[in-house]
Amino acid sequence: MADQDIALMAHLFRRAGFGASRDDLEAYAAKGYEATVEELLNPETQPGVEEDLMLRYNQSFRESNQARDQQWLYRMVNEPRQLQEKMALFWHTILCGGNTKIDSGYEMHRMINMFREKGTGSFRDLLLDLSKNPGMIYYLDNSESHKTAVNENYGRELLELFSLGVGMDEQFNYSEDDVKACALAFTGWNIAPAYPPFPYGRSQWQFRFDPADHDDSVKTFLGETGRWNGDDIIDIICKQPGAARFIARHMYDFFVADEPPVPSWRQTPPRDMEAIKTLEKAYFDSGYNIKAMLRALLTSDFFKSEDVRFAKVKNPAEIVAGTLRLVGDHREIKPGLWEIAQECTYMGMNLMDPPTVEGWHTGYEWIDSGTLVERVNFASEYLGQTDLPGVQSLVNHLMALGESLSPAQFVEGSIDLVGTLNLTEDTRQALVAHAQEGGDLRHGTEADRAEFTRRAGEMFQMIASTSEFQFG
Amino acid sequence: MVSTQKDPVLAVLSLSGGNDGIHTVIPYANPLYRDFRPSLSVPEEQVLKLNDEVGLNPSMGPLKKFWDEGKLAVFLGIGYPNPSYSHFRSMDIWHTCEPDKVGTEGWLGKVLADLDPNKENVLTGVNFGRGLPRALAKEGVPVASVGNLETYGLLSGIQGEERNNALDVFGRMYAPTIGTGYAMDYIRSTGIDALKGADILATAPHTYTSNVEYSSTDVGRYMKNIAQTHLADFGTRVLFTTSPYNGFDTHAAEATAHAALWSDVSDTVETFFADLQDHGKAENTLLFMFSEFGRRIFDNGSGTDHGAASVAFAVGDKVKGGIYGEYPSMERSDHIEGGNLAPTMDFRQVYATIVEDWFGLDPVPVIGGNFEKIPFL
Numbered sequence: 094m095a096d097q098d099i100a101l102m103a104h105l106f107r108r109a110g111f112g113a114s115r116d117d118l119e120a121y122a123a124k125g126y127e128a129t130v131e132e133l134l135n136p137e138t139q140p141g142v143e144e145d146l147m148l149r150y151n152q153s154f155r156e157s158n159q160a161r162d163q164q165w166l167y168r169m170v171n172e173p174r175q176l177q178e179k180m181a182l183f184w185h186t187i188l189c190g191g192n193t194k195i196d197s198g199y200e201m202h203r204m205i206n207m208f209r210e211k212g213t214g215s216f217r218d219l220l221l222d223l224s225k226n227p228g229m230i231y232y233l234d235n236s237e238s239h240k241t242a243v244n245e246n247y248g249r250e251l252l253e254l255f256s257l258g259v260g261m262d263e264q265f266n267y268s269e270d271d272v273k274a275c276a277l278a279f280t281g282w283n284i285a286p287a288y289p290p291f292p293y294g295r296s297q298w299q300f301r302f303d304p305a306d307h308d309d310s311v312k313t314f315l316g317e318t319g320r321w322n323g324d325d326i327i328d329i330i331c332k333q334p335g336a337a338r339f340i341a342r343h344m345y346d347f348f349v350a351d352e353p354p355v356p357s358w359r360q361t362p363p364r365d366m367e368a369i370k371t372l373e374k375a376y377f378d379s380g381y382n383i384k385a386m387l388r389a390l391l392t393s394d395f396f397k398s399e400d401v402r403f404a405k406v407k408n409p410a411e412i413v414a415g416t417l418r419l420v421g422d423h424r425e426i427k428p429g430l431w432e433i434a435q436e437c438t439y440m441g442m443n444l445m446d447p448p449t450v451e452g453w454h455t456g457y458e459w460i461d462s463g464t465l466v467e468r469v470n471f472a473s474e475y476l477g478q479t480d481l482p483g484v485q486s487l488v489n490h491l492m493a494l495g496e497s498l499s500p501a502q503f504v505e506g507s508i509d510l511v512g513t514l515n516l517t518e519d520t521r522q523a524l525v526a527h528a529q530e531g532g533d534l535r536h537g538t539e540a541d542r543a544e545f546t547r548r549a550g551e552m553f554q555m556i557a558s559t560s561e562f563q564f565g
Numbered sequence: 566m567v568s569t570q571k572d573p574v575l576a577v578l579s580l581s582g583g584n585d586g587i588h589t590v591i592p593y594a595n596p597l598y599r600d601f602r603p604s605l606s607v608p609e610e611q612v613l614k615l616n617d618e619v620g621l622n623p624s625m626g627p628l629k630k631f632w633d634e635g636k637l638a639v640f641l642g643i644g645y646p647n648p649s650y651s652h653f654r655s656m657d658i659w660h661t662c663e664p665d666k667v668g669t670e671g672w673l674g675k676v677l678a679d680l681d682p683n684k685e686n687v688l689t690g691v692n693f694g695r696g697l698p699r700a701l702a703k704e705g706v707p708v709a710s711v712g713n714l715e716t717y718g719l720l721s722g723i724q725g726e727e728r729n730n731a732l733d734v735f736g737r738m739y740a741p742t743i744g745t746g747y748a749m750d751y752i753r754s755t756g757i758d759a760l761k762g763a764d765i766l767a768t769a770p771h772t773y774t775s776n777v778e779y780s781s782t783d784v785g786r787y788m789k790n791i792a793q794t795h796l797a798d799f800g801t802r803v804l805f806t807t808s809p810y811n812g813f814d815t816h817a818a819e820a821t822a823h824a825a826l827w828s829d830v831s832d833t834v835e836t837f838f839a840d841l842q843d844h845g846k847a848e849n850t851l852l853f854m855f856s857e858f859g860r861r862i863f864d865n866g867s868g869t870d871h872g873a874a875s876v877a878f879a880v881g882d883k884v885k886g887g888i889y890g891e892y893p894s895m896e897r898s899d900h901i902e903g904g905n906l907a908p909t910m911d912f913r914q915v916y917a918t919i920v921e922d923w924f925g926l927d928p929v930p931v932i933g934g935n936f937e938k939i940p941f942l
Contacts, residue, residue, distance in 0.1 A: 193811075356657065462711075462759035465759055517742050563752055
């Protein structure tokens with residue numbers, strides 16, 4: 094297998110999934126790049142994760158607050174439909190709803206499932222479903238928005254954070270009057286029953302449109318005047334160049350290379366305008382279809398380019414799920430996953446509970462001295478556990494390189510297997526210097542095998558603690 | 566350590582979400598207040614009166630004690646021109662003092678650079694909580710950011726002599742490199758700072774003893790961590806924490822939510838200063854509390870929407886207690902942008918005072934201009 098095929102496949106799976114084991118990468122590389130992309134784009138061709146098994150071991154996984162992070166991490170690690178799961182995370186980082194306010198494991202599960210099921214379809218349908226999603230209606234207070242007392246929260250965030258953004262090419266995408274018109278159009282989009290879970294316990298919420306509480310007046314929104322209801326607003330939003338730009342930039346940021354923070358997008362042009370134009374064209378040509386944009390992206394030269402490999406700082410879910418996939422732990426349902434899911438929180442990403450409706454600050458902003466400590470400690474602790482099947486497999490691959498390895502061969506082999514191909518020369522030298530202290534490595538005898546394994550585990554740990562490992 | 570125990574220390578508690586200034590410092594004598602807040606006004610007899618016009622929300626009892634002792638400064642009508650109603654953007658403006666463009670450097674990051682220009686102490690600034698607020702961000706300025714003070718440390722999974730070896734390799738692998746881009750440089754310098762800061766900070770909980778009990782909320786826990794760090798004499802000058810994100814975003818059910826929030830904050834401030842007082846370390850401590858914006862003058866039936874001018878507070882032994890600034894007019898003709906209070910004080914005036922009169926630094930480069938100081942110190 095050509096190394097560059099493996100490297101490209103590893104890049105694809107770091108971005109369009111949560112990484113892959115060495116053995117899986119080799120199998121996919123044999124299948125070919127285009128075929129693998131199509132498989133990712135068409136999840137229905139793959140068996141999904143076994144929900145009935147999750148249900149048997151964790152009966153409340155759809156409802157309880159405690160189970161929600163755990164079941165999502167289980168899916169990230171084990172879901173064969175990796176891109177579908179990655180898209181659920183993608184939309185969750187943009188169309189943010191948080192459990193601190195929603196306070197219902199069931200509603201959070203339903204919201205994430207909506208992203209899972211609708212996340213690669215039409216953007217219009219997704220916005221419509223989002224606007225009818227009970228958790229979102231409650232999260233952004235549309236349940237408190239009435240014909241006689243308008244609450245602008247959802248109307249504003251729909252425009253600022255969910256579909257257009259404040260502006261592009263140094264122009265504003267909408268005015269304060271557009272916000273007010275948008276909020277008016279969504280009056281009456283409510284939930285039944287709309288009361289909080291206390292003191293009578295939870296009840297499942299349902300979307301309910303209340304015509305009596307809906308402002309049916311004539312409104313002007315983004316220059317178009319009519320008796321607009323919420324679905325008309327979404328139709329008008331979707332045809333804006335701003336909507337295409339907004340999704341294209343988010344997609345580029347999430348899948349290709351880190352973009353500057355969202356609030357600066359009005360003034361700061363995209364890193365690669367040509368790539369953005371390609372995605373915008375796919376958006377309009379396909380009638381706002383997300384899968385068409387993803388196909389254009391994943392098969393493009395700008396995605397496959399060496400220039401964007403390791404150009405993204407991994408988000409905490411990618412660190413945690415990617416590490417577990419690499420070391421082969423939690424491939425089956427067992428205790429302890431909830432505690433691991435909390436690691437994402439320690440690294441600054443409390444899944445299903447973004448800090449604000451703006452979501453998380455990404456790129457190098459994931460890193461501060463506190464979160465870096467968490468990332469280094471988590472990944473290195475797992476990579477050092479040589480009894481885990483994935484780590485064992487890496488050790489075996491390493492041994493297969495030869496009967497005797499020089500420290501330099503040992504370091505190069507380890508780097509290749511862990512997949513941290515972006516190590517700088519000075520980091521390599523520090524690792525080789527460390528490996529030289531132990532001399533050449535052999536695995537002919539039982540004792541040599543044990544020592545080889547110990548040193549390999551230690552080397553994997555050191556690689557997982559590098560600054561380069563933070564990039565994916 | 567570059568500093569002495571008597572150097573001025575600033576603790577900042579950011580009240581995230583947009584605190585309702587009108588429901589915090591209540592203009593109880595203004596009849597318009599009750600007209601515009603039919604669902605949310607506090608009966609006059611319950612208001613903790615500061616003078617004939619305004620008083621504190623009844624949930625803020627402990628803060629009233631600081632007022633009675635002359636240690637609470639109340640800033641009225643605080644904000645900035647052309648307010649942003651976006652949480653993120655407005656908080657960013659408060660953090661960077663850049664209302665017109667997106668700034669990358671925080672005002673406290675610049676303060677830290679001035680306080681410790683040679684980066685002699687990686688703990689001159691410490692943040693408690695997830696992620697570093699932009700207020701503390703400045704390229705090349707190390708700021709420890711601590712999610713959990715009890716477990717803070719690098720490669721803590723490796724034991725004994727092997728850990729020392731591993732940390733040694735770590736230090737070499739994170740050495741500065743050339744030509745790998747901003748993100749890599751940033752991560753490496755963060756790694757080196759974490760390496761230096763972690764071992765020092767880890768000692769703080771062990772040397773700390775106290776007679777007070779903080780609440781178990783995030784605000785209580787992090788204010789306790791601030792006290793622990795301050796009391797450990799690491800030379801830390803700026804300590805920052807943020808209340809749970811968007812907790813003060815009271816669009817709905819504000820009456821109960823806001824009372825619970827301020828009750829927790831007020832209790833914690835009282836505990837914090839009692840703790841410092843016990844250790845003789847209250848005198849050089851200034852606490853500043855602010856929020857990114859206030860809320861709409863009219864309630865929406867159960868809460869309030871994003872607004873403009875709000876209130877802020879400074880607490881400390883050296884604070885000249887009192888009310889600073891004018892309460893913004895509630896007359897309809899004076900509302901801005903459909904029902905918001907027009908700011909009467911710029912937050913940069915308070916920052917200028919802190920930078921110059923507390924830290925003895927030049928405020929102009931820190932906050933990007935000349936702003937008339939507020940004489941509360």
